Amino acid sequence: MPRSSLFRALIQAVGLISLAVSARAQVCVDDDAGRRVCLEQPAERIVALSPGATELLFDAGAGERLVGAVSFSDFPPAAKALPRVGSYKRLDMEAILALKPDLVVAWISGNPDTQVQRLEELGLTVYRGEPLRFADVADTLERFSVLAGTERAGRAAADHFRDGITDLRGRYADADPVTVFYEVWEEPLMTVNGEHLISEAIRVCGGINVFADQTSLAPRIGKEAVIAKDPEAIVAGGMGEDNPEWLEPWKRFPALTAVQRDNLFFVPPSTLQRPTPQMLKGTRLLCRHLETARARR
Numbered sequence: 001m002p003r004s005s006l007f008r009a010l011i012q013a014v015g016l017i018s019l020a021v022s023a024r025a026q027v028c029v030d031d032d033a034g035r036r037v038c039l040e041q042p043a044e045r046i047v048a049l050s051p052g053a054t055e056l057l058f059d060a061g062a063g064e065r066l067v068g069a070v071s072f073s074d075f076p077p078a079a080k081a082l083p084r085v086g087s088y089k090r091l092d093m094e095a096i097l098a099l100k101p102d103l104v105v106a107w108i109s110g111n112p113d114t115q116v117q118r119l120e121e122l123g124l125t126v127y128r129g130e131p132l133r134f135a136d137v138a139d140t141l142e143r144f145s146v147l148a149g150t151e152r153a154g155r156a157a158a159d160h161f162r163d164g165i166t167d168l169r170g171r172y173a174d175a176d177p178v179t180v181f182y183e184v185w186e187e188p189l190m191t192v193n194g195e196h197l198i199s200e201a202i203r204v205c206g207g208i209n210v211f212a213d214q215t216s217l218a219p220r221i222g223k224e225a226v227i228a229k230d231p232e233a234i235v236a237g238g239m240g241e242d243n244p245e246w247l248e249p250w251k252r253f254p255a256l257t258a259v260q261r262d263n264l265f266f267v268p269p270s271t272l273q274r275p276t277p278q279m280l281k282g283t284r285l286l287c288r289h290l291e292t293a294r295a296r297r
Contacts, residue, residue: 029143032108032136033128042149043103047096049116050088050107052274053129054079056137057105059277060144061153068099075270075278091115097122103147105129109217131275134165134200141277157277164280168204168287175206178290181231181258182209184273186246188220197275205287207233227253233293234258235286237269261296265289 028038047068048054054073057066069082070091083099086092088110096104101124106116108130120126127147131137138158145154180202184190192198194212202209210229211221226234234256236246244266250259258264267289271282 027146027149029127029146031127031143032130032132032140035128037125037127037147039103039125039147043101043147045099045101046103046105046148047085047099047101048073048105049085049091049111050105050129051075052131052276053105053107054082055274055276055278056129056140057144057148059154059157060141060148061150061157062144062148065148067101068096075276093118096124103127105144132195132197134161134197134204134279137197137275137277137279138162140275161277161280165204165283168280168283172204172206172287172290175290176294178205178207178233178293179210179229179231180207180290181211181226181229181234183234183236183246184218186236186249189223189226190218190220192218197279198272201272201279201283201286204283205290207286207290223253227256230257232257232261233263233265233290235265235267235289237273238266241268241270261293263289263293263296265292 026038026040027042028036031037044065045067046057046062046065048057048066049070051073054069055075057063058076058079063078066082068085069079071084071087073079073082085095088107091111093115096119104119104124104126106126106128108128116126129140131140138161141154141158145151182191182198182202184192191211193214193216194209196217199209199212210231211219234250236244238244238246247264247266250256250264253259267282267285271278272286
């Protein structure tokens with residue numbers, strides 16, 4: 001073979017090898033919108049557009065790769081130091097672009113869809129997330145760890161969460177049912193339907209969500225509707241981690257079974273209202289509260 005032909009053949013071989021290496025280096029996962037999300041290499045600069053996504057990324061071992069987050073991204077403590085890119089309801093597009101992320105994690109039902117689409121139009125890779133089941137939380141940890149190249153940490157966190165939830169399911173599988181009203185917000189009064197992740201926590205503990213049949217994921221309701229349902233227990237998240245003040249107004253309705261039996265319970269909102277591994281802690285506390293309700297019959 002002439003030297004020039006041999007040289008061209010070598011160049012072609014090197015090109016093929018480079019393509020093969022590039023293909024192997026590419027990382028891909030499916031997001032919760034059913035789309036394939038691929039990166040040429042694990043993400044090094046990640047922006048999270050919800051507090052829950054921020055927490056999940058830290059749990060997946062990708063905390064050091066986060067370069068920006070929205071307001072109220074306060075867990076773990078290291079998240080408080082991240083540059084802010086607006087709120088989950090109103091993104092600061094200029095701040096996001098200035099951070100030059102190679103991955104943006106969006107919240108399907110929380111972020112403005114027009115802004116998220118604009119980020120994609122500008123060439124950013126966007127993962128759209130919406131964990132609706134405990135299984136989704138564990139799966140998300142593993143997906144984030146793939147995208148960040150932190151698979152070992154992600155798998156460990158996912159396995160710990162799955163094992164904890166499985167243990168709770170077994171422990172309360174035969175528990176006597178307790179009807180529950182969960183207050184996710186006070187004004188306007190809001191709860192969750194049967195499709196919400198909080199409702200799955202209630203079921204794990206042997207509870208029955210009295211508003212499970214609502215069509216909206218987080219429906220607005222009236223106090224009269226709660227009184228008509230007469231739940232055995234009322235559980236609220238409150239405005240802070242140690243502030244059960246939302247339970248006080250219910251004491252003005254002494255005919256409620258939950259009030260008569262003092263089954264007014266508080267669960268810190270960060271442990272039950274974000275789709276993260278902290279839900280294991282919140283669900284354990286919820287289960288203990290419902291055990292208390294059973295003991296007061």
